[in-house]
Amino acid sequence: MPEIKLTYFDMRGRAEASRLALVVGEIPFEDERVVFDHWKEAKPKTPYAALPMLTVDGMQVAQSDAILRYCGKLAGLYPSDPLEAAKVDEVGGVIDDVTHAMYRYRGDDKDKLREERDKFSKVDVPRYVGALEKRLEAFGDGPWAVGGNMTIADLHICHLVTNIRCGMLDFVDKDLLEGYVRIVKSYSAVMEHPKVTEWYEKKPVKMFS
Structure with missing residues (x-):
């Protein structure tokens, strides 16, 4: 199982669907929540200066739809057909x-x-x-x-x-x-x-x- 960290602000927003996919699929992950006061410092470290961001074994994945699709596939929530x-x-x-x-x-x-x-x-x-x-x-x-x-x-x-x-x-x-x-x-x-x-x-x- 890959080491996964999902980074977003401390709210539901655009990351919650991906969080739920991992939760339902019982996929272990680090739920990193960025405090707004620290966002200015963290922003340049993201691929598109935006969140959410997924980190899989050190590799960053951006864009909420791409993240959700990946999490869904990992959790068995995306059809193979x-x-x-x-x-x-x-x-x-x-x-x-x-x-x-x-x-x-x-x-x-x-x-x-x-x-x-x-x-x-x-x-x-x-x-x-x-x-x-x-x-x-x-x-x-x-x-x-x-x-x-x-x-x-x-x-x-x-x-x-x-x-x-x-x-x-x-x-x-x-x-x-x-x-x-x-x-x-x-x-x-x-x-x-x-x-x-x-x-x-x-x-x-x-x-x-």
Whole structure:
């Protein structure tokens, strides 16, 4: 088994799906959490001046999707069948589209933020999440997104639903996704997994700070 260190800030954010993949797969890893005060010093030591970063036997791996895919393969949460793997990647791609739309505006103008978040809720979510809901229905009854077992597709979905439900996104209703039954089913299956439950019993839940 390789020696693994996952480096991110002390929050869920873009590293949590990878943490959960390793936890569910019972893969030993060092959960390194960078304090913001030390980030300026650590930043130049990362490949792209950004986190998360995975270190595998001394080799750095960057970009959250690449990290999650690696962790998923190591943990048995990524299909070996090419078509099933493509379905998993499709789900991840849609979740990325939704996330980009969610944070489309990053300025300080509250009126502009309200406008963009309103567009997100009324246009982007029905477009992307509505389409994904239908795709998951076509993939099967669930609870898992693709196939009969958890994959990183479910961890992508869990990340999105958690971000919405946390109530920390200004001008976004935390119940926005509750009507998407198949998506919520995938999220719930992840959160009810014994290893995930145990993880959150040990680790304080911090969303973004």
